[in-house]
Amino acid sequence: MTPDFHPGSFRDCEGRVFASGERVFRTLSPQAAERMKRLEARGCLKSLSDAGFLIPSWTTKAREASLNGEFGDTVLEHERLPLITYPYEWPFGMLQDAALLTLDLLEAALDFGLTLKDATPFNVTLRKNRMVFFDTLSLDDYNEGRPWDGYSQFCREFLSPLLLTSSTGVPFQPWMRGELDGLKAPHLSRLLGLRRVRKGVLSHVHLQAWFEKWLAKKGDVAVLDKFNAKTFSKVAMKGMVRKLRKSVSGLKGRTEASLWGDYGRTHSYLPEDEKKKEAFVAAAGKRFSGKVWVDLGCNDGKYTLIAGAHASRAIGLDLDPEAVDGFYARTRGDAGVPFYPMVCNLMNPSPSLGWRLRERASLFDRAGGEAFLALALVHHLCIGANVPLAEFVSLLKTFGRGGVVEWVGKEDAMVRRLLRNRKDIFEDYDWETFKGLLERSFHLQGVAETHGGARKLCLVLPHEG
Amino acid sequence: MNHRPIIYLFLLTFLATALLMPAQAHAYLDPGTGGLLYQMGFAMLSFVLGALFLPLRSMKNFFASIKNKLFSRTRNSSTTPNNE
Numbered sequence: 133m134t135p136d137f138h139p140g141s142f143r144d145c146e147g148r149v150f151a152s153g154e155r156v157f158r159t160l161s162p163q164a165a166e167r168m169k170r171l172e173a174r175g176c177l178k179s180l181s182d183a184g185f186l187i188p189s190w191t192t193k194a195r196e197a198s199l200n201g202e203f204g205d206t207v208l209e210h211e212r213l214p215l216i217t218y219p220y221e222w223p224f225g226m227l228q229d230a231a232l233l234t235l236d237l238l239e240a241a242l243d244f245g246l247t248l249k250d251a252t253p254f255n256v257t258l259r260k261n262r263m264v265f266f267d268t269l270s271l272d273d274y275n276e277g278r279p280w281d282g283y284s285q286f287c288r289e290f291l292s293p294l295l296l297t298s299s300t301g302v303p304f305q306p307w308m309r310g311e312l313d314g315l316k317a318p319h320l321s322r323l324l325g326l327r328r329v330r331k332g333v334l335s336h337v338h339l340q341a342w343f344e345k346w347l348a349k350k351g352d353v354a355v356l357d358k359f360n361a362k363t364f365s366k367v368a369m370k371g372m373v374r375k376l377r378k379s380v381s382g383l384k385g386r387t388e389a390s391l392w393g394d395y396g397r398t399h400s401y402l403p404e405d406e407k408k409k410e411a412f413v414a415a416a417g418k419r420f421s422g423k424v425w426v427d428l429g430c431n432d433g434k435y436t437l438i439a440g441a442h443a444s445r446a447i448g449l450d451l452d453p454e455a456v457d458g459f460y461a462r463t464r465g466d467a468g469v470p471f472y473p474m475v476c477n478l479m480n481p482s483p484s485l486g487w488r489l490r491e492r493a494s495l496f497d498r499a500g501g502e503a504f505l506a507l508a509l510v511h512h513l514c515i516g517a518n519v520p521l522a523e524f525v526s527l528l529k530t531f532g533r534g535g536v537v538e539w540v541g542k543e544d545a546m547v548r549r550l551l552r553n554r555k556d557i558f559e560d561y562d563w564e565t566f567k568g569l570l571e572r573s574f575h576l577q578g579v580a581e582t583h584g585g586a587r588k589l590c591l592v593l594p595h596e597g
Numbered sequence: 598m599n600h601r602p603i604i605y606l607f608l609l610t611f612l613a614t615a616l617l618m619p620a621q622a623h624a625y626l627d628p629g630t631g632g633l634l635y636q637m638g639f640a641m642l643s644f645v646l647g648a649l650f651l652p653l654r655s656m657k658n659f660f661a662s663i664k665n666k667l668f669s670r671t672r673n674s675s676t677t678p679n680n681e
Contacts, residue, residue, distance in 0.1 A: 284632030317631065335635070343631035355633040368640040375639075 135159075135199065139490035140254070147208065147269050152197045156210045159203040164269060165191070168208055171271065176244045180271075185237040187211050187259060187266040208268060211259075214445055214470070215500070216266075218492055219253035219289070220309035221474040221482055223457035224297055224385025225464070227304070229263045230256040231290035231380045237265050238280070239373050242366060247274035251282030252289050252314075254492075261466045277361035280369060287336050288314030291380060295337065296320060298383040299328040303453050305475050312486055317341040332379030385457060405582040409538075412580050412589045413438045413505065416536045419591075426501035426531040428478060429509040433459030433471065439505050439536070440469050447499060449476040478509075478527070479517050496530060504528050504535035508587075510566070511540040511547045515558055525569045533594040534574060539566055544586040563588065 135150035135157075142148065146164035150157055160168060168191050171177050180186040188211040194200075197207050219227055230253045238248050248270050255267035280286075292315035293304035300323065307315055321341035324333060347353055401409070413435050417425075421442035430436045430448030432455050440446025446469060450456050456473045463471040474495075476482065482495040506528060513519040513527075528537060540547055541563055542556075570576055574592035581588050 279633055279636040281629065283636055284629040287632065335639075339638075340631045340635055343634045347630050347634070353630065355630055355637065358637060359633075364636060364640045368643050369636075371643055372636060372639050 133198075133200070134202070135197070139488070140486065140492060142487070142491075144249075144267075144269055149210075150197075151212075154212060155197070156212045157192075157197040157199075158208040158210065158269060159199070160191075160206055160208055160269075162204060165204055165206040167271075167273065168268070169206065171244075171246070174244070176241075176246065176271075177268065179244075180237065180240060183240060184262060185233060185240060185265055186268060187213070187264050189268040210266065210268065213257060213259060213266060215447070215472055215498060216257045217472055217474055217498075218482065219293075220305045221476060221495075222253075222305070223453045223460050223473060223475055224294065224304075225457045225460050226258075226263065226473070227253060227290065228294055228380060228383065228385065229464075231286070231294065232377060233263045233265060234286065234290065235373050235377045235380070238282075239370065241271055242274060242370060242373075245274050246271050247278070247280065248272070248282050251280075251286035254289075254312075258470065258472055260470055261463050261468075274366075276366050277359055277364055279356075279359050279364055280372070283372075284317075284340070285314070286376065287340060288316060290314075291332065291336055291376070292317065292320045294380060294383050294385070295330075295333060296323065297385055297453075299324055299330060299333070303475075305453060309482070309485070312492070318344055331382050332376075336376075336379065385454075401582070405587075408580060408582055409435075409507070409589060410438055412591070413507075413536055414441070416503075416505075416591050417441050417443070419593075420503035420534065423502035423532075424500055425503050425505060425535075426499055427505040427507075428527075428531065429507065429512070430459060430473070430505075431455045433462055433473060435505055435507055436471065437462065439503075440471060443469055443503075445470040445472065447472040447474060447501065449474050449478065449481075449495075451475065451477040478513065479519075499531060501531035502533060504532040504537070506535070506537040507589075508538055508540060508546075510538070511544070511550060514561055515547060515550050521560060521566055522569055525566075525573055528592075529573055534592050537570070537590050537592060539563055539588040539590060541586050541588075544583060 135152065138149040138151075140149075141158075146161045147158045150159070168177075172191055177186065177189055181188045189208055191206050192209045194203060194205050194207050196209070199207065219230070222230070233256060234248070234251050234253075238251075241247060249272045250267075250270055255270060256263050256265050258264070259266075289308075293308055296302055296307065296315060297304045304315070317337050317340035321338050324337060326338075417439040420439075422444055425436065425440045425443045425446040427433070427436040427439065427446065427448045430450045431452070433448045436446050436448040436459065448456070448459050448471065450459075453475045456475045459471070459473040463473065476495060482492075484490060484494045484497070485492040510521075510524055514521055514524055519527075528535070542548070542551070542558075542561060567576065570590060570592055573595075575595050576590060577593045578591040579588050
């Protein structure tokens with residue numbers, strides 16, 4: 133029986149990923165099976181995994197994965213990852229860490245006589261609050277003189293997006309979502325021009341763009357034949373990797389247009405209201421202990437951390453890349469609960485993308501939320517973006533069967549600010565209507581007022597039965 | 598007979614064809630080829646720079662070692678009586 137292959141794993145001809153029960157496997161071509169067994173016997177897979185570069189993987193019998201002999205007698209088993217997030221959902225720091233991880237892995241692999249077949253951030257994700265490489269089959273035998281096949285892809289999918297944000301302040305996420313193959317050198321070269329020359333731009337962007345232009349004019353050029361151990365030694369390859377690492381690690385991601393990056397310091401809460409809110413969220417966190425939390429509009433993740441303290445995992449979504457970067461910096465390397473900072477505009481969340489619209493799953497298909505946190509969000513969606521209140525409550529149901537939602541009334545200073553220069557067409561935006569809608573979908577367990585009653589924290593639970 | 602409409606139609610078709618057809622056929626060019634050229638260039642440049650600077654560095658090291666030897670000798674000769 134042919135297993136149900138993961139729709140995003142078709143690019144590698146040597147093996148495809150599938151799940152069997154709770155376990156994750158990868159089929160192996162005869163050549164790949166021989167290589168993986170060899171790497172396992174030499175201890176390479178364990179060393180790279182112990183170093184934190186690679187997800188734990190091991191070879192096993194195909195019958196363990198309920199496979200007959202059609203796909204050979206050996207498969208590769210991977211540790212199961214609870215959630216995979218995509219580079220267009222990452223803040224700058226995550227993409228930068230993923231790039232550095234890929235280079236570190238390549239350098240370590242070269243010491244084992246191995247190389248990486250490709251270099252895409254889609255091979256990297258968060259595991260226990262650290263970036264980890266999970267496409268074990270990318271490890272290939274290295275022959276001295278062979279160039280790095282993943283170099284151009286590395287530039288398109290890692291370096292160029294980072295350079296775009298670092299040089300211009302323009303967020304890379306919408307670009308990456310539009311172009312899954314990354315930002316091409318000729319395009320970035322035109323965008324940056326010669327005014328924004330910094331480390332790595334001349335060589336990895338302008339020079340490559342010029343080469344591509346020249347090759348397009350020239351037509352059919354055989355370049356690969358010119359590579360051999362004399363023209364491209366391992367030393368040269370390692371030198372190139374180190375040069376790339378310097379270019380990547382020197383980049384800074386702060387965008388000038390961030391609205392929410394400093395929200396933690398500039399919000400409108402009085403200290404006593406803030407304490408009340410923290411206690412309310414912490415109590416809800418205990419009630420939904422062991423569940424998957426989704427924080428809608430997480431900002432720098434302050435409340436995601438409180439609610440998710442007892443969770444199995446917690447996802448924080450926010451549209452501001454800089455705020456999400458702050459959240460990532462807070463949780464990076466933490467050994468506790470796994471947190472997933474994600475850049476996401478709820479008005480336009482990640483859809484299904486790629487080949488047959490199945491290669492990259494939508495946010496809703498992946499999140500798997502069981503409890504939600506929606507603090508100071510309702511006015512942004514319902515007044516700022518005209519979302520009807522009933523639709524807002526439906527969105528909450530998408531992310532969990534209960535949780536905490538904060539009502540922000542029209543008397544609140546922030547709502548008044550939103551309405552200052554526009555006509556108030558939101559006649560049904562009031563507490564009674566909202567409460568009625570909430571009670572139709574959930575059991576309203578408790579309400580706590582802040583801001584003199586202008587804001588109300590609501591704990592909602594699933595209806596009994 | 599007025600040929601003007603035919604001429605206009607011809608020019609318009611020519612212009613549309615020129616605009617719609619790409620000047621170069623990029624479709625058959627592997628997107629990684631530019632990267633291969635870069636890697637080749639990087640290796641060559643590293644080799645040339647190495648060939649230029651390695652002799653300079655070894656000469657510098659050679660003179661530095663002579664200088665060290667000379668200075669350490671004088672230092673030793675000046676410090677020995679004090680130690681005694």
